[in-house]
Amino acid sequence: xxxxxxxxxxxxxxxxxxxxxxxxxxxxxxxxxxxxxxxxxxxxxxxxxxxxxxxxxxxxxxxxxxxxxxxxxxxxxxxxxxxxxxxxxxxxxxxxxxxxxxxxxxxxxxxxxxxxxxxxxxxxxxxxxxxxxxxxxxxxxxxxxxxxxxxxxxxxxxxxxxxxxxxxxxxxxxxxxxxxxxxxxxxxxxxxxxxxxxxxxxxxxxxxxxxxxxxxxxxxxxxxxxxxxxxxxxxxx
Numbered sequence: 001x002x003x004x005x006x007x008x009x010x011x012x013x014x015x016x017x018x019x020x021x022x023x024x025x026x027x028x029x030x031x032x033x034x035x036x037x038x039x040x041x042x043x044x045x046x047x048x049x050x051x052x053x054x055x056x057x058x059x060x061x062x063x064x065x066x067x068x069x070x071x072x073x074x075x076x077x078x079x080x081x082x083x084x085x086x087x088x089x090x091x092x093x094x095x096x097x098x099x100x101x102x103x104x105x106x107x108x109x110x111x112x113x114x115x116x117x118x119x120x121x122x123x124x125x126x127x128x129x130x131x132x133x134x135x136x137x138x139x140x141x142x143x144x145x146x147x148x149x150x151x152x153x154x155x156x157x158x159x160x161x162x163x164x165x166x167x168x169x170x171x172x173x174x175x176x177x178x179x180x181x182x183x184x185x186x187x188x189x190x191x192x193x194x195x196x197x198x199x200x201x202x203x204x205x206x207x208x209x210x211x212x213x214x215x216x217x218x219x220x221x222x223x224x225x226x227x228x229x230x231x232x233x234x235x236x237x
Contacts, residue, residue, distance in 0.1 A: 003030035003043065005067045010042040018061070019045045020053070051078045053086055060086045064093045068225050071098035071124050076136025080231070084140045090235045093142065097227045098122075099130045101149060104222040114216045118223060121210025130227055142231030151218075151226040158226060159218035162211050180208055 003019050010017040021027050027045050034043045048054060050066075051073055064083050073079035083093050105111055115127055128136075130147070137144055151158040187204045190196035217223030 001030075001067070001069070002026050002033055003045070004033075005065070006030075006043055007034065007037060007039055009065070010039060014042070015062075016042050016044070019043065020048055020050055021045065022047060022049050051082055053082050056086050058085055059088045061091065062088055063091050065095070066093075067096045068098055070095055070133075071127060074125065076128060076133050077139045080137050080140035080142065084142060084233055084237075087233045089233055089237050091233050092145070093231045093233070095133075095137075095229045095231075096150065096225075097133055097229060098124065098127060098225050099133055099223070099227040100127050101222055101224055101227075102130060103220070104129065111220070111222050114213050114220070114222065117209050117213030118217055121206050121213055127223070133227065134229060137229055137231045140231075141233065141237060143234055145230040145232050147227070147229045149224055149226065150228040151224045157218055158224065159215050162218075163215050180211070184208065 001021070006017045006019045009015070019027075019030060021030070024047060027047055030045055034040060046056070048056075050069070064087055066079075066083075070076065070079050080093075080095075087093060100115065104115070118124065119127055130149075134144055134147055184201070184204055187196060188201045191198065191200045214223070214225075
């Protein structure tokens with residue numbers, strides 16, 4: 001990402017927060033946002049792989065968090081093991097993970113189709129069940145303090161921003177079926193006349209697939225982007 005949660009946490013806590021990202025473009029955007037908000041003293045960035053944090057010594061950080069990112073790890077234990085390594089003994093790690101919920105039924109054709117479209121539309125190799133994610137954190141060495149479906153805490157469904165709140169507004173039209181296809185048509189025209197880069201229409205098609213699948217996964221309560229796990233590195237580690 002481009003550091004949104006990082007800046008909020010730094011602003012709220014006053015802590016110095018280091019962002020890790022392997023993509024240079026996103027790091028450039030993150031630094032621009034940070035400079036615009038005048039937060040260079042509390043936010044900094046490192047380019048690297050969260051499964052192989054080369055150059056970061058053991059027992060370096062006082063705490064860590066990840067928001068909707070660890071689903072891109074080949075296996076949960078891969079990223080959790082590296083986070084464990086760079087944390088100081090006694091430090092906490094909070095992960096807000098994408099996962100299939102306990103309502104998900106493996107091999108159910110309809111649910112498997114929704115899961116596949118979420119994966120394809122969001123460049124996720126494989127969505128894990130919550131049991132697999134918790135087990136990955138334990139295998140990495142963490143004491144699992146707490147885990148829960150945080151998306152059930154709010155008054156509105158987590159996918160509200162994808163389908164709109166209803167009513168007559170530009171925002172509601174933008175995320176409606178008609179609005180999405182109007183946007184897709186405009187994108188197609190812009191690509192044909194050379195204004196939009198080649199491949200833009202295909203990317204937009206993927207995003208439409210992702211949106212439909214995310215809404216369906218949320219409505220059936222088989223997927224959540226907000227499975228919260230809190231782990232602690234033992235003091236004697």
